[in-house]
Amino acid sequence: MTAAFSVSGVTVTIGEATLVRDVSLDVRHGEVLALVGPNGAGKSTLLGVMAGDRTPSSGEVLCDGRPVAQWSAVDLARHRAVLTQDNQVAFPFRVHEVVEMGRAPWRDASAAEDVEAIARAMAEADVTHLAERTFTSLSGGERARVSLARVLAQRTQAVLLDEPTAALDLKHQEDVLTVARSLAAADVAVAVVLHDLSLAAAYADRIAIMERGRLAALGAPSEVLEPALLERVYGVAVRVIEDADGYPLVVPVRSHAR
Amino acid sequence: MTHVAPGRADAGLSVGTHAHRGRWRAPALLTTLGLLLVAGMVSSAGVGQLTVSVTEVVGAALQGLGWQTAWAPDSDVTYQALWQIRFPRVAMSLAVGAALAVAGAVMQAIFGNPLAEPGVVGVSAGAALGAALAIVSGGVFAGVLGTAGLAFAGGVGATLLVYFMARAQGRTEVVTLLLTGIAVNAFAGAGLALVIFIGDSAAREQIVFWQLGSLNGSRWNEVAVVVALSIVAGAVAFAFARHYDLLALGERTAGHLGLRVERLRVVSIIVVAVLTGAAVAFAGIIAFVGLVVPHAVRMMVGPAHRMLLAGSLLGGATLMVWADLLARTAVTGAELPIGLLTSLIGGPFFFWLLRRARSKQGGWA
Numbered sequence: 001m002t003a004a005f006s007v008s009g010v011t012v013t014i015g016e017a018t019l020v021r022d023v024s025l026d027v028r029h030g031e032v033l034a035l036v037g038p039n040g041a042g043k044s045t046l047l048g049v050m051a052g053d054r055t056p057s058s059g060e061v062l063c064d065g066r067p068v069a070q071w072s073a074v075d076l077a078r079h080r081a082v083l084t085q086d087n088q089v090a091f092p093f094r095v096h097e098v099v100e101m102g103r104a105p106w107r108d109a110s111a112a113e114d115v116e117a118i119a120r121a122m123a124e125a126d127v128t129h130l131a132e133r134t135f136t137s138l139s140g141g142e143r144a145r146v147s148l149a150r151v152l153a154q155r156t157q158a159v160l161l162d163e164p165t166a167a168l169d170l171k172h173q174e175d176v177l178t179v180a181r182s183l184a185a186a187d188v189a190v191a192v193v194l195h196d197l198s199l200a201a202a203y204a205d206r207i208a209i210m211e212r213g214r215l216a217a218l219g220a221p222s223e224v225l226e227p228a229l230l231e232r233v234y235g236v237a238v239r240v241i242e243d244a245d246g247y248p249l250v251v252p253v254r255s256h257a258r
Numbered sequence: 259m260t261h262v263a264p265g266r267a268d269a270g271l272s273v274g275t276h277a278h279r280g281r282w283r284a285p286a287l288l289t290t291l292g293l294l295l296v297a298g299m300v301s302s303a304g305v306g307q308l309t310v311s312v313t314e315v316v317g318a319a320l321q322g323l324g325w326q327t328a329w330a331p332d333s334d335v336t337y338q339a340l341w342q343i344r345f346p347r348v349a350m351s352l353a354v355g356a357a358l359a360v361a362g363a364v365m366q367a368i369f370g371n372p373l374a375e376p377g378v379v380g381v382s383a384g385a386a387l388g389a390a391l392a393i394v395s396g397g398v399f400a401g402v403l404g405t406a407g408l409a410f411a412g413g414v415g416a417t418l419l420v421y422f423m424a425r426a427q428g429r430t431e432v433v434t435l436l437l438t439g440i441a442v443n444a445f446a447g448a449g450l451a452l453v454i455f456i457g458d459s460a461a462r463e464q465i466v467f468w469q470l471g472s473l474n475g476s477r478w479n480e481v482a483v484v485v486a487l488s489i490v491a492g493a494v495a496f497a498f499a500r501h502y503d504l505l506a507l508g509e510r511t512a513g514h515l516g517l518r519v520e521r522l523r524v525v526s527i528i529v530v531a532v533l534t535g536a537a538v539a540f541a542g543i544i545a546f547v548g549l550v551v552p553h554a555v556r557m558m559v560g561p562a563h564r565m566l567l568a569g570s571l572l573g574g575a576t577l578m579v580w581a582d583l584l585a586r587t588a589v590t591g592a593e594l595p596i597g598l599l600t601s602l603i604g605g606p607f608f609f610w611l612l613r614r615a616r617s618k619q620g621g622w623a
Contacts, residue, residue: 090505
C-alpha cells in the first residue's frame with residue numbers, strides 16, 4: 001500500500017534560517033506517527049509541508065503517490081484534514097456550526113451523512129454538550145477539542161495534528177490519542193506533533209525525533225527512546241523506565257530539584 | 259475515494275436534536291426590516307414640501323406600474339412630483355444603503371475583522387479624488403455621469419492598489435493590508451486637498467458638497483446604474499456566503515478545507531469596490547453604514563453569512579431610507595447632508611466597538 005504521505009529529502013529555508021534539513025519519512029495508512037523534538041526543531045514546519053501549506057525549498061512530498069502541488073484544493077481537503085495550533089474563529093459562530101464547516105469539502109454528501117458525521121465527531125471529541133455555545137466563549141482546551149471535532153467531521157484518509165493535546169487536561173489528552181488510535185485502526189494515516197514523550201510512547205506506532213531541522217531518529221518507541229539520544233536532542237538528562245502496563249516512560253533526571 | 263472511516267465509536271446522537279435555539283430570529287428580523295423598509299419608503303415619498311397621503315403614494319406607484327386604482331392621485335402635479343423627484347430618490351437611498359451594507363459585510367468577512375469597512379481600504383477616498391478631478395477638469399467629465407464615472411474608477415483603482423501593494427508571496431496579511439489602506443487614504447486625501455486648492459470657488463463648493471454625501475436630485479438613469487451594478491456584485495457575494503463562513507477559521511484552515519483563499523479574496527475585493535464605488539459615485543461619501551449594519555445584524559442573528567448578507571441588504575436599505583427622510587426633514591427649509599448624519603451616528607458607534615473589543619479580547623492583533 002502506498003504511504004499517505006511520502007516525504008523525501010525535504011529542506012525548508014527562510015532567508016538565512018534552515019527550518020527543516022533533508023528530512024525523509026513516510027506516514028503510512030493505519031499508523032500513528034508521532035513527531036517529537038524540542039521547540040523550534042521544525043516539527044510544525046514539516047507538518048505544514050505535508051499539509052501543502054508550504055512549498056519546500058528542495059525535496060518533495062507525495063500524497064498517495066502524487067506530488068502535493070498537483071492536487072486541487074478540494075481533492076486535498078477530501079484526502080487529509082489538518083489541525084493547526086492556532087484555533088481561532090473570527091466571529092462568534094456556534095460550536096455545531098464550526099464542526100459543520102469540516103463538512104465543506106463534501107459538497108455532494110447527503111444531509112443524513114453530514115448530520116451523522118458531525119454528531120459522531122462531536123461525540124468523539126467530547127464537545128456534544130457545547131453544541132450551542134459560541135466558539136469565542138470557550139476555554140483554550142475546549143476550543144482545541146472543537147477544532148479536533150471539525151477535523152474528524154472532515155472524514156479523511158489522512159490526519160495531521162499539530163499539538164492537539166497542548167491545552168488539554170489529563171483525561172482529554174488520553175481521549176484525543178485514543179481517537180487517533182481508532183482512526184489508525186480504520187486505516188487512516190495519523191501524524192501528530194506531541195511534546196509529551198510518554199504519551200507518544202504509549203500511543204504511537206512510530207516516533208520521529210527532530211533535532212534542529214534534522215531527523216535524529218525514526219522508529220518504534222522502544223527503539224528510539226534512548227536516554228543518550230534524548231539527552232543530546234533535548235539537552236537534559238532523562239531516565240526511560242517502564243510503567244506497570246509495559247509502556248516506556250520518559251522522565252527527566254531530577255536529583256537536584258529540591 | 260472513500261471517506262468513511264469505519265469502526266469508530268458509535269455516537270448515537272443527532273445534530274438535529276440541538277434544537278437550534280433562536281431559529282425564529284432570522285425570519286423575524288427579515289420580516290421586521292421588510293415592514294420598516296416599506297413604511298420608510300411610503301413615508302419618505304409622502305413627506306416634503308408637498309405632502310402626499312399614504313394612499314396617494316401607493317396609488318401613484320401602482321399607476322406608474324400600469325395598474326389604475328381608486329387611490330391614484332387626482333392631480334397630475336402630485337403624480338409627476340412623486341415619479342420624477344421622490345420615487346427615484348427613495349429608490350436611490352434604498353440601493354445605496356443595501357450596496358454599502360453588503361460591501362461592509364463582505365469586507366469584514368475577508369479580513370476576519372468586524373472593524374474593516376470599505377472606507378478603510380481607500381474606496382471612498384479614491385472615489386472622492388476621482389470625482390474632485392472630474393469637477394475641476396470640466397469638459398466631458400463635468401456632467402453627472404462623468405463625475406460618477408471617475409469617482410467609480412478612483413474607488414476601484416484605490417482598492418486594487420491597496421490590495422496588490424499589500425500582497426507578498428501570494429498572500430495578504432491583514433495588518434499590512436490595513437496599513438497600506440491608511441497610506442492610500444492619506445495620499446488620496448492629499449490629492450483631494452490639492453484639487454480643492456487648485457479649483458475655482460464654484461468647483462470647491464461642489465466638491466465639498468459631494469464629499470458630504472447627498473441623495474438630492476437622484477435620477478432614474480442613475481438609479482438604474484446603481485441597481486444593476488449592485489445586483490450583479492451582490493449576487494456574487496451571496497454565492498460565496500458559505501466560503502466566507504470558512505474564512506472565519508483563518509486562511510490556513512480555510513485552505514485545508516479546500517477553499518481557494520486568494521481567489522476568493524480577489525473576487526471579493528472587486529465585489530466590494532463595485533458596490534461601494536457605485537454607491538459613492540452617485541451619493542457621495544456616506545460612511546459607517548457598512549460598519550454599523552452588518553455588526554447589528556450579526557448581534558441579532560449570528561455570524562453565518564447567508565443570513566448576515568440578507569439581513570445587511572435589507573437593514574442597509576432600511577437605514578438609508580429612514581436616514582434620508584430624517585436628513586430632509588430634521589431642519590425646516592434646509593437639507594442635512596446624509597453623509598454627515600451617518601457619520602454623526604457611526605463615529606461614536608465605532609468608538610464603542612473599539613472599547614468593547616479592547617475590554618473583551620484585548621483588541622484586534
